[in-house]
Amino acid sequence: MIKNLQGNYFDPEIETAPREDILRIQLEKLRHQVAWAFERVPWYRERFRDLGVKPEDIRSLEDVRLLPFTDKQTLRDTYPFGLCAIPLDSVVRLHSSSGTTGKPVVIGYSRRDLDVWSDCVARMVMMAGVTPADRVQMAFGYGMFTGGFGLHYGCEKLGCMIVPAGSGNTERHLMMIGDYSTTVLIATPSYALHMCEVGESLGFDWASSSLRVGLFGGEPCTLGMRREIERRMHIICTDNYGLTEVSGPGVGGECLAARDWNHINEDHYLWEVINPVTNEPLPEGQEGELVLTPLSKEAFPVMRYRTRDLTRVTTGPCACGRTHARMSKVRARTDDMLIVRGANLFPSQVEDVLVGIQGLAPHYRIVLDNEAGMDRITVMVELLPDAFSDSFEQMDHFRQHVVDRLRQALLITPIVKLAEPGSIERTVGKSKRVEDKREKF
Amino acid sequence: MAVSQISVFLENRPGHLKKILDAFEAAGVNVRGYSASDTGDYGIARFILDKPDVALDVLRKRGCAATQAQVLCIRLPDKPGELARVMGIIAEAGINVLYSYSLISTIIAIHVDDTVSAEVALQHQPIELISQEELLEIL
Numbered sequence A: 001m002i003k004n005l006q007g008n009y010f011d012p013e014i015e016t017a018p019r020e021d022i023l024r025i026q027l028e029k030l031r032h033q034v035a036w037a038f039e040r041v042p043w044y045r046e047r048f049r050d051l052g053v054k055p056e057d058i059r060s061l062e063d064v065r066l067l068p069f070t071d072k073q074t075l076r077d078t079y080p081f082g083l084c085a086i087p088l089d090s091v092v093r094l095h096s097s098s099g100t101t102g103k104p105v106v107i108g109y110s111r112r113d114l115d116v117w118s119d120c121v122a123r124m125v126m127m128a129g130v131t132p133a134d135r136v137q138m139a140f141g142y143g144m145f146t147g148g149f150g151l152h153y154g155c156e157k158l159g160c161m162i163v164p165a166g167s168g169n170t171e172r173h174l175m176m177i178g179d180y181s182t183t184v185l186i187a188t189p190s191y192a193l194h195m196c197e198v199g200e201s202l203g204f205d206w207a208s209s210s211l212r213v214g215l216f217g218g219e220p221c222t223l224g225m226r227r228e229i230e231r232r233m234h235i236i237c238t239d240n241y242g243l244t245e246v247s248g249p250g251v252g253g254e255c256l257a258a259r260d261w262n263h264i265n266e267d268h269y270l271w272e273v274i275n276p277v278t279n280e281p282l283p284e285g286q287e288g289e290l291v292l293t294p295l296s297k298e299a300f301p302v303m304r305y306r307t308r309d310l311t312r313v314t315t316g317p318c319a320c321g322r323t324h325a326r327m328s329k330v331r332a333r334t335d336d337m338l339i340v341r342g343a344n345l346f347p348s349q350v351e352d353v354l355v356g357i358q359g360l361a362p363h364y365r366i367v368l369d370n371e372a373g374m375d376r377i378t379v380m381v382e383l384l385p386d387a388f389s390d391s392f393e394q395m396d397h398f399r400q401h402v403v404d405r406l407r408q409a410l411l412i413t414p415i416v417k418l419a420e421p422g423s424i425e426r427t428v429g430k431s432k433r434v435e436d437k438r439e440k441f
Numbered sequence B: 001m002a003v004s005q006i007s008v009f010l011e012n013r014p015g016h017l018k019k020i021l022d023a024f025e026a027a028g029v030n031v032r033g034y035s036a037s038d039t040g041d042y043g044i045a046r047f048i049l050d051k052p053d054v055a056l057d058v059l060r061k062r063g064c065a066a067t068q069a070q071v072l073c074i075r076l077p078d079k080p081g082e083l084a085r086v087m088g089i090i091a092e093a094g095i096n097v098l099y100s101y102s103l104i105s106t107i108i109a110i111h112v113d114d115t116v117s118a119e120v121a122l123q124h125q126p127i128e129l130i131s132q133e134e135l136l137e138i139l
Helices: A019-040 A042-051 A061-066 A072-077 A111-127 A146-158 A170-180 A189-201 A223-233 A347-355 A392-410 B016-026 B052-061 B082-092 B115-123
Strands: A093-096 A106-109 A135-138 A161-163 A184-187 A213-216 A236-243 A248-254 A261-264 A269-274 A288-294 A305-311 A326-328 A338-340 A343-345 A360-371 A374-383 A415-419 A434-436 B003-011 B031-038 B042-049 B066-075 B097-102 B107-112 B128-130
Touching: A019 A042, A019 A061, A019 A288, A061 A269, A093 A146, A106 A111, A111 A146, A111 A248, A111 A261, A135 A146, A135 A170, A146 A161, A146 A184, A146 A248, A170 A189, A184 A189, A189 A213, A189 A223, A189 A360, A213 A223, A223 A236, A223 A347, A223 A360, A236 A261, A236 A305, A338 A360, A343 A347, A347 A360, A347 A374, A347 A392, A374 A392, A392 A415, A392 B042, A415 B003, A415 B042, B003 B016, B003 B052, B003 B107, B016 B031, B016 B042, B016 B052, B031 B097, B031 B107, B042 B052, B052 B066, B066 B115, B082 B107, B082 B115, B107 B115, B115 B128
Parallel strands: A135 A161, A135 A184, A184 A213, A213 A236, A360 A434, A374 A415
Antiparallel strands: A093 A106, A236 A248, A248 A261, A261 A326, A269 A288, A288 A305, A338 A343, A360 A374, B003 B042, B003 B066, B031 B042, B066 B107, B066 B128, B097 B107
8 A cells, every 4th residue: 555655746756855955944944934024024123132142143943943933822913914014915814713812813925825725735645645536525614714725726736626615504415425426525533523424424335435535634533533533434534634824724734655744845934842841852752742833935034933732853754755754643732731730731632542442532611610719620521322221220330430441541530421312512613612611710 | 901101311400301391292191100219319200101112212312311110000999908919919028119199190000020920819809900902091
């Protein structure tokens, strides 16, 4: 299988370039990008002056550490066009992030930015085993969100037939799979699961459907959830990585040889992994916060963007033949981290436990509150119809089993509540699975 | 002689039992007896119905967590000591009653840990057991 995948590149010359060539390209582009931002964006000029840095100080890739960090707040402070490095006449598109609080984050693109972006997406789509012969069904929403248009133009560039159905209307999606024999589905993992459930209830035959690949994004997809979708939809699910602030999807993609790792398009993105508390760089392979500097941006150059995503990166060789570094699947964000009774807890840990328990659906909700000054965590889990028995004793035994499994993994004892099948809200966008009702001090 | 009981998992929230009953009504299923008990968070509603297979099908299609169990239905003469007499027979046979509730009239349903032995024990006594067919007719 892996043998077949070799040679299946969108841009073989750069995707399999020797590492020294990649590093050379990165340094050249970094120096250009820093000068570009310094000359054209007053905000950067001021920051550079504050730090006593000039573009010519960048002599090696390590010198990126001399540059200021940017984060979501930077983009809010400069909203809407404060970071724009080209005349607004030359900006051909705007996108904004799905930010849940405060002002949105807006990013402009030049024509060349869009071209680079769709190249990056085409590469990662091909990494996932998609070819120009594929028919791609879009179940992401379009609009300001980068996922819809980003994947759309990337797939089109690759030469796929794209069916721009958009999000929602699950029955129509099922009809389109049947009528147009689509082979690739682009969706959030929770929407894919929803499609799965609706299809099953309508007697849709996933086993003999034309779909073969899922390109999932918009929210994290745990290993358990991926296996669940793969089993029920009879497809290969792939992950990819990107964020609006550095352009959108296409920063990296999962190759089929080394599942669970995303190759970063290093000729367009310089990565760093830092300790999110001390901001110090971490040795290769150690988990920390991913910091990205896009290297090819014209309209909205972004320096050392703090992604808040926790990952680790390896430059070791990959069986697919690509030489670009790989980042592990993002399982947690620095701001997803919950502190419960003084211990760190990620919702993904809860999900990992739940998907391993037979009799539970892969949907859950976490509620945090206080009782007598102590943090209390309640996990609502959804019972599968087959797991129900006409006995309180057995149901309680099952509930206790869930409590025990969670306690072993989280080292705190949660309250577990059993919910009826289908009762926990399915979301199309980022799943809102945590509700923190604790009093803030 | 045992009859089917349909049990449904229910969250303890307003309207959840009603939704089940509405579905029965829509399918023309008549409830001949029921019991609903809870643990605080969730409950189990148990039903004796004229058409248990239809009911189970309706619930499964709605995606409900529902299951079927066998219970014994007994018509008791409406006078003191009759319930004690039935429970006495089951106790004598060394069988454990897991739960029991009454239906319409003075008919009770009993779920035991050994339905067959309990049925045999009761049949040797002047006890009127009710069949699934009879549940269609009882007023």
